[in-house]
Amino acid sequence: MPAYYPVFVDIRNRKCLVFGGHHEGERKVRYLLDCGGEVTLFSPDDDTSPGLVDLASEGKITWERRKYEPGDIAGAWIVIVADTSSQETNEAIEAESKERNVLCNVMDVTPLCNFIAPAIIHRQDVTVAVSTAGSSPALARRLRERMTDHDYCQCLRWADIGPMLADVRVEVRGRKLPVTPDDWAESITNQILEQFESGDKDGARAMLVSALEERASS
Numbered sequence: 001m002p003a004y005y006p007v008f009v010d011i012r013n014r015k016c017l018v019f020g021g022h023h024e025g026e027r028k029v030r031y032l033l034d035c036g037g038e039v040t041l042f043s044p045d046d047d048t049s050p051g052l053v054d055l056a057s058e059g060k061i062t063w064e065r066r067k068y069e070p071g072d073i074a075g076a077w078i079v080i081v082a083d084t085s086s087q088e089t090n091e092a093i094e095a096e097s098k099e100r101n102v103l104c105n106v107m108d109v110t111p112l113c114n115f116i117a118p119a120i121i122h123r124q125d126v127t128v129a130v131s132t133a134g135s136s137p138a139l140a141r142r143l144r145e146r147m148t149d150h151d152y153c154q155c156l157r158w159a160d161i162g163p164m165l166a167d168v169r170v171e172v173r174g175r176k177l178p179v180t181p182d183d184w185a186e187s188i189t190n191q192i193l194e195q196f197e198s199g200d201k202d203g204a205r206a207m208l209v210s211a212l213e214e215r216a217s218s
Helices: 023-032 052-057 087-099 138-145 155-175 181-186 190-197 201-217
Strands: 015-019 038-042 062-064 079-080 103-106 119-123 126-130
Touching: 023 052, 023 079, 052 062, 052 087, 052 119, 079 087, 079 126, 087 103, 119 138, 126 138, 126 155, 155 190, 155 201, 181 201, 190 201
Parallel strands: 015 038, 015 079, 038 062, 079 103
Antiparallel strands: 119 126
8 A cells, every 4th residue: 555645735716526426425525615626516417416406506516417528627626536336437537637637536446546535523723634545444434433532532622722723823923922833832731721611712812822922032
């Protein structure tokens, strides 16, 4: 198995193609839309979920009521094949994507992918991606489930203070305080998290700003 280089990509206003309109296709379409992509769905009428039909009727996606045809990949930035029932079609889409230097993921067919989709955990402004390099998608899903189980893992509590940290970061930059990444790491303490979770968000913010000011002056 290859060692994949993890990366997050900006797909806002980029042309995204999804082939296949069942449950998995709908899931992929909705996440692409959430990330700002311009989505075109290729799926015949009788193979398309009601949810995708609604998205098309609302003008949120472009719907081509057919399966793949050569030339469809032109102008695309990312391609996802959610209907993998035809190996011949899968290989044709992969070949055209490769020829046009387009990102392509054929779900659960790792050899035809030039990127793989990890299991995603999204909370506030924090996104955690879990990957097994395509060797065991079930394990990636299991790890995601464990991380989102509050009785099992408490680490995602920190995601809730993400917007506050972003706000303080803007202030720190505006004031040109000379704080380093290490200063940030040392200043974000359990006490600040607990203060935030108690409902005193202003108090938590003030604690963080004070800690950063102290480090900037030391």
